Amino acid sequence: xxxxxxxxxxxxxxxxxxxxxxxxxxxxxxxxxxxxxxxxxxxxxxxxxxxxxxxxxxxxxxxxxxxxxxxxxxxxxxxxxxxxxxxxxxxxxxxxxxxxxxxxxxxxxxxxxxxx
Amino acid sequence: xxxxxxxxxxxxxxxxxxxxxxxxxxxxxxxxxxxxxxxxxxxxxxxxxxxxxxxxxxxxxxxxxxxxxxxxxxxxxxxxxxxxxxxxxxxxxxxxxxxxxxxxxxxxxxxxxx
Numbered sequence: 233x234x235x236x237x238x239x240x241x242x243x244x245x246x247x248x249x250x251x252x253x254x255x256x257x258x259x260x261x262x263x264x265x266x267x268x269x270x271x272x273x274x275x276x277x278x279x280x281x282x283x284x285x286x287x288x289x290x291x292x293x294x295x296x297x298x299x300x301x302x303x304x305x306x307x308x309x310x311x312x313x314x315x316x317x318x319x320x321x322x323x324x325x326x327x328x329x330x331x332x333x334x335x336x337x338x339x340x341x342x343x344x345x346x347x348x
Numbered sequence: 349x350x351x352x353x354x355x356x357x358x359x360x361x362x363x364x365x366x367x368x369x370x371x372x373x374x375x376x377x378x379x380x381x382x383x384x385x386x387x388x389x390x391x392x393x394x395x396x397x398x399x400x401x402x403x404x405x406x407x408x409x410x411x412x413x414x415x416x417x418x419x420x421x422x423x424x425x426x427x428x429x430x431x432x433x434x435x436x437x438x439x440x441x442x443x444x445x446x447x448x449x450x451x452x453x454x455x456x457x458x459x460x461x462x
Binding site: 275288323334339342 | 392393399447
């Protein structure tokens with residue numbers, strides 16, 4: 233079974249430029265998460281989708297960040313414009329939550345963003 | 349404020365010795381508890397979880413964790429450490445109404461020396 237796929241793995245951009253990250257979750261997983269992980273810290277949730285609906289985007293800085301999950305499968309996270317402080321690893325995860333209960337998350341390898 | 353604490357930034361242990369990585373939490377209600385491991389340049393990998401039932405949970409690679417409700421702790425343990433266990437370990441909690449809140453600890457770097 234393929235895991236969570238993310239691309240690109242690394243991205244270097246100059247500040248004020250836009251950037252987008254793509255995530256393909258594990259097949260059949262209805263819940264998709266985007267996290268931000270700063271060096272030496274644990275992941276922080278940015279947004280959570282159940283199917284195509286964003287059920288929690290309370291921690292997403294909506295002035296510059298946006299996300300979408302069309303058709304409830306792949307997802308894209310965008311930053312426009314990027315700032316120096318956005319340099320971090322962006323993790324995507326998926327899980328199969330539902331009537332069968334709460335399940336663990338499966339994480340992709342992450343995209344390491346460097347803003348110069 | 350609700351949170352997860354991993355009080356040790358780093359744990360050093362000799363190969364073959366038992367290891368413990370500590371985690372305490374402060375959340376409302378009865379949470380779900382998880383441990384994940386992260387190797388360099390990799391995403392987090394699930395190790396084990398506590399949902400309900402037996403307080404001692406067994407997971408992948410010989411790891412286990414003990415849920416202690418009175419101490420609000422969920423320490424990760426392994427009877428005999430391997431050099432290959434060296435990695436970054438994260439404790440995670442899912443809590444709140446409908447378990448819709450997610451909290452991760454800051455991580456503990458485990459160093460297992462030959």
